[in-house]
Amino acid sequence: MTIGKLKLTALVAVAAAFGATEAMATTWNVSVWGKRRAFTEHIHKLGDLVAEKTNGEFTFNISYGGLSNEKENLDGISIGAFEMAQFCAGYHPDKNPTLTVLELPFLGVNTLEEEVAVSNAVYGHPATQKDLARWNARLLMTSPMPQYNVAGVGKAPEKLEDYQGMRIRATGGIGEAFRTIGATPTSVTSAEAYNAMESGVVDSVAFAQHAHFSFRTIDLAKWWTTNLNPGTVNCPVVVNIDAYEALSDAERQALDESIDEAIAYYIENYGEVFKKWEAALNEKGVQRVTYTDDQIAVFEEQAAGAIRKQWLEEMTAQGLPAEELLQTVKDALKESRGGS
Known part of the structure; x- marks a missing residue:
């Protein structure tokens, strides 16, 4: 073989090796919305951890609205x-009925850590996994949010x-709770909230x-309820089942083992949001509205019982283990507080 042919063979081998290395790299497209904020920090942290653990061979391409809108993210996952x-369960409760148990009003969840505990318990329930599998979706982690206020x-x-x-712009069980005291809820998306109020x-x-900051409703607000706490929405991060199963063992391990750290980072980061919020209320002169325990009790009595009863009836009629799902929430909450 001539020197020229040897050089050519060597170049081909190098190119082939380089091509093989490139082919092994995995990039996942991630669809979120709005802008980067406390609500999405665990996704960014997860991406950083996965890239670090795989030496950059598994990375995320996180897109804010460039791939889909928030109400169609589950559909996008289903078709790959x-x-x-x-996404948030309240955007399309008919597509994810099992998750709506987490959006019932007055569940008694008080902290972000408790929200993670009850979400993980429901996500792990076979009925929930079967529900989301209809969309080729695997539940990866929650996006824990504090109790909503207005x-x-x-x-x-x-x-x-x-x-x-x-x-009032309020979705899911929160919207239904406000309906019981005479308000008219509407489910405009978070991105539409500012224009709707303006x-x-x-x-x-x-x-x-964080959402009042991100979607600028704080800039219009004249008042804020400090302790109404009717509930919150549940917004999971899901992955396409086929994509998850196509990962190498090392990639899948890196992903799974990074979830707890990403959630811990999210919770720590959210603590700064609370501090900024109080400062913003003071700076903008927003009136704080604080209700008495008796007022909260009346709201809970009017909203929780009726909505919970209706939810149980509707979910049971669909063939879902509604009582079991609700008990799963109660058990997880008790366990997270050191109960047995």
């Missing part, structure tokens, strides 16, 4: 349009009666603090 996505314009609702006729389509918006 992207490998990972975040920011609004106009007269502050200092009594429950003041919610009569109020148009134009008068809604008078108020129920969000967690």
